[in-house]
Amino acid sequence: xxxxxxxxxxxxxxxxxxxxxxxxxxxxxxxxxLCVALxxxxxxxxxxxxxxxxxxxxxxxxxxxxxxxxxxxxYFALPALGIRLSGFASAIIAMxxxxxxxxxxxxxxxxxAVPRSQIESGLxxxxxxxxxxxxxxxxxxxxxxxxxxxxxxxxxxxxTTVVSAVAVPEILYxxxxxxxxxxxxxxxxxxxxxxxxxxxxxMSLLLRLIERRLQHGQFGS
Amino acid sequence: MSALIELTRFSKxxxxxxVLQDVDLSVRxxxxxxxxxxxxxxxxxxxxxxxxLELGHAGQYRFAGQExxxxxxxxxxxxxxxxxxxxxxxxxxxxxxxxxxxxxxxVQKRKRVDAQQQAESLLTRVGLLDKRDAYPxxxxxxxxxxxxxxxxxxxxxxxxxxxxVTAALxxxxxxxxxxxxxxxxxxxxxxLIVTHEMAFARAVADRILFMDGGxxxxxxxxxxxxxxxxxxRAQQFLEKFSYVENxxxxxxx
Numbered sequence: 380x381x382x383x384x385x386x387x388x389x390x391x392x393x394x395x396x397x398x399x400x401x402x403x404x405x406x407x408x409x410x411x412x413l414c415v416a417l418x419x420x421x422x423x424x425x426x427x428x429x430x431x432x433x434x435x436x437x438x439x440x441x442x443x444x445x446x447x448x449x450x451x452x453x454y455f456a457l458p459a460l461g462i463r464l465s466g467f468a469s470a471i472i473a474m475x476x477x478x479x480x481x482x483x484x485x486x487x488x489x490x491x492a493v494p495r496s497q498i499e500s501g502l503x504x505x506x507x508x509x510x511x512x513x514x515x516x517x518x519x520x521x522x523x524x525x526x527x528x529x530x531x532x533x534x535x536x537x538x539t540t541v542v543s544a545v546a547v548p549e550i551l552y553x554x555x556x557x558x559x560x561x562x563x564x565x566x567x568x569x570x571x572x573x574x575x576x577x578x579x580x581x582m583s584l585l586l587r588l589i590e591r592r593l594q595h596g597q598f599g600s
Numbered sequence: 601m602s603a604l605i606e607l608t609r610f611s612k613x614x615x616x617x618x619v620l621q622d623v624d625l626s627v628r629x630x631x632x633x634x635x636x637x638x639x640x641x642x643x644x645x646x647x648x649x650x651x652x653l654e655l656g657h658a659g660q661y662r663f664a665g666q667e668x669x670x671x672x673x674x675x676x677x678x679x680x681x682x683x684x685x686x687x688x689x690x691x692x693x694x695x696x697x698x699x700x701x702x703x704x705x706x707v708q709k710r711k712r713v714d715a716q717q718q719a720e721s722l723l724t725r726v727g728l729l730d731k732r733d734a735y736p737x738x739x740x741x742x743x744x745x746x747x748x749x750x751x752x753x754x755x756x757x758x759x760x761x762x763x764x765v766t767a768a769l770x771x772x773x774x775x776x777x778x779x780x781x782x783x784x785x786x787x788x789x790x791x792l793i794v795t796h797e798m799a800f801a802r803a804v805a806d807r808i809l810f811m812d813g814g815x816x817x818x819x820x821x822x823x824x825x826x827x828x829x830x831x832x833r834a835q836q837f838l839e840k841f842s843y844v845e846n847x848x849x850x851x852x853x
Contacts, residue, residue, distance in 0.1 A: 503683040
């Protein structure tokens with residue numbers, strides 16, 4: 380079976396909107412996951428009594444169940460409870476549920492890596508715990524977590540392919556549609572792989588560059 | 601002169617290990633107290649209890665006439681008690697000026713113009729005005745320590761605590777830091793200093809506090825402490841230091 384280049388190229392225009400959807404789901408999920416992670420990090424750092432164990436439970440639950448199952452739960456099981464969500468909304472919620480847990484762990488590790496002496500130093504000039512978190516701990520934890528954080532941003536972008544399972548028209552969904560219509564499996568998988576490389580490799584490199592810039596600016600030594 | 605700091609039968613444990621036992625201490629305003637003693641005798645813990653980084657288990661702590669129980673809002677107290685640490689602990693992600701202004705601006709809510717003016721005049725006083733936009737990593741240990749002193753001073757504290765602030769520095773840098781502290785002592789500031797620099801202790805102190813095993817073993821004027829220590833433990837301690845000073849030459853030339 381010959382590789383039909385012409386066909387492969389002819390499908391590209393259809394992928395413009397698919398790439399748009401992939402990036403949209405990915406970036407929204409990164410943003411919301413980061414919000415969840417920041418809130419959880421604050422809860423963990425302050426050691427609030429009831430919320431702190433809840434964060435642990437959430438992190439373990441979200442990290443140890445497959446994204447696909449989380450997604451199916453939201454999309455197919457919630458309607459039984461009377462909660463009906465669109466594929467797109469389900470996708471964002473599921474991605475946030477999983478991404479938030481991963482980013483929470485990364486930020487927690489970063490916060491743990493900030494030396495105790497920095498905290499004492501901040502306390503000794505009279506900072507409140509909130510001011511300490513904002514001015515001293517989070518900026519340093521953020522820098523320390525950058526490599527892991529950025530790696531997870533790319534990971535989340537790639538994981539958006541999972542949401543094709545609930546008919547969100549992103550790149551994998553579009554690819555599968557073409558395969559189903561024309562049986563051009565090789566061509567379509569090649570197109571999709573090519574698109575992923577084109578999208579995510581430059582993004583990885585860009586993040587690497589930003590990471591180096593920021594780390595150098597902060598702790599050059 | 602009234603007592604600014606007053607500890608009465610003050611005690612503190614780490615787990616079941618007592619680190620401070622029945623400490624009675626009274627420091628007048630403007631007094632310079634140097635705390636000496638072997639490692640692990642509770643010197644640093646004593647300083648850290650004064651600004652609430654550690655909490656006592658028993659006894660009384662009065663600051664500026666007010667009793668401070670463990671449940672005190674320590675943020676108020678810490679604004680009046682500056683502390684400088686052995687390893688400087690500047691914030692690495694902030695410039696010198698940002699380090700100094702964080703307290704005055706976000707804790708004391710002072711106007712930026714005023715705070716910055718004070719910061720700059722303090723920087724001038726320690727000879728580091730040209731470093732105000734540098735990051736800590738660009739500075740030597742001695743420079744970082746002087747910045748740390750300025751950071752504490754810019755809160756306009758009533759007392760300054762120095763916890764072995766020259767222990768991590770080479771001799772040249774020790775000098776530049778000690779001169780700043782001497783200058784503070786001359787200006788009449790209340791200082792509590794933990795140090796292993798005996799000559800400096802002798803020069804700067806109004807009173808020497810010798811601690812051993814979590815207790816104050818001896819309190820006296822520097823001259824009498826160094827020339828005629830009253831306790832055997834203090835004599836022993838001072839001999840260790842003169843051992844280094846009077847070490848015999850290995851080769852006789």
